[in-house]
Amino acid sequence: MDPNPAITISRSLGSGGTEVGFLVARKLGWHFCDRRILRKAAEATGRSVAGLSRQEERPSGYLSQLMAVLTMGSLEAPCAPPLELPIYSRDLFELEMRLMLEMAAHAPSVIVGRGGFVALRGRPATLHVSLRADLAFRVALLVDRGVMPDPEAARRAIAESDRNRAAFIRDISGLDWHDPRHFDLVLDVSRTGLELCAQTIAGAVRG
Numbered sequence: 001m002d003p004n005p006a007i008t009i010s011r012s013l014g015s016g017g018t019e020v021g022f023l024v025a026r027k028l029g030w031h032f033c034d035r036r037i038l039r040k041a042a043e044a045t046g047r048s049v050a051g052l053s054r055q056e057e058r059p060s061g062y063l064s065q066l067m068a069v070l071t072m073g074s075l076e077a078p079c080a081p082p083l084e085l086p087i088y089s090r091d092l093f094e095l096e097m098r099l100m101l102e103m104a105a106h107a108p109s110v111i112v113g114r115g116g117f118v119a120l121r122g123r124p125a126t127l128h129v130s131l132r133a134d135l136a137f138r139v140a141l142l143v144d145r146g147v148m149p150d151p152e153a154a155r156r157a158i159a160e161s162d163r164n165r166a167a168f169i170r171d172i173s174g175l176d177w178h179d180p181r182h183f184d185l186v187l188d189v190s191r192t193g194l195e196l197c198a199q200t201i202a203g204a205v206r207g
Helices: 017-028 035-045 049-053 062-070 089-106 135-144 151-173 194-206
Strands: 006-011 031-033 109-112 126-132 185-188
Touching: 006 017, 006 194, 017 031, 017 109, 017 194, 031 035, 031 089, 035 049, 035 089, 089 109, 089 151, 126 194, 135 151, 185 194
Parallel strands: 006 109, 006 126, 031 109, 126 185
Antiparallel strands: none
């Protein structure tokens, strides 16, 4: 039996990827999988959504693990355990990968972010999309929607997010997140806009 079709959307901060993914899912009548993945991961681990979201798409190298341990206390001070023990990003990704595969197996799905193009790499009937946008567009979107208080804060957040996402993908897969060869379709949202991007993706699936 042929697998359900699926779309993964890789996006950068401020590119409007969540909105595009939602529009695509609505146009196709498919399941929209974004925060839903995180909620299911939180249920599986008994952790809060907020706690897990801080672990997503961040590299899990030795330094980050060491810093997580050091935050629990030191030899000079009483050790007060944190409210939630850390789950490092590789462990979280492996859990979310299983969830993404289960969701796609259950019903046609649009999966946004979370290394979906890695998790579903090689899966039949899956379209991998990368959404890009120029810096001015990304800064304006974050400020206009109240995500960031001013353009300078937006630029700092974008730079940090891009570094973290690239390091995360490299850490879990060895792939270069910026390399368009890992995707079937690469779209510049700052040139086409959210609606046309969604139309293009839905049209690619419909043929």
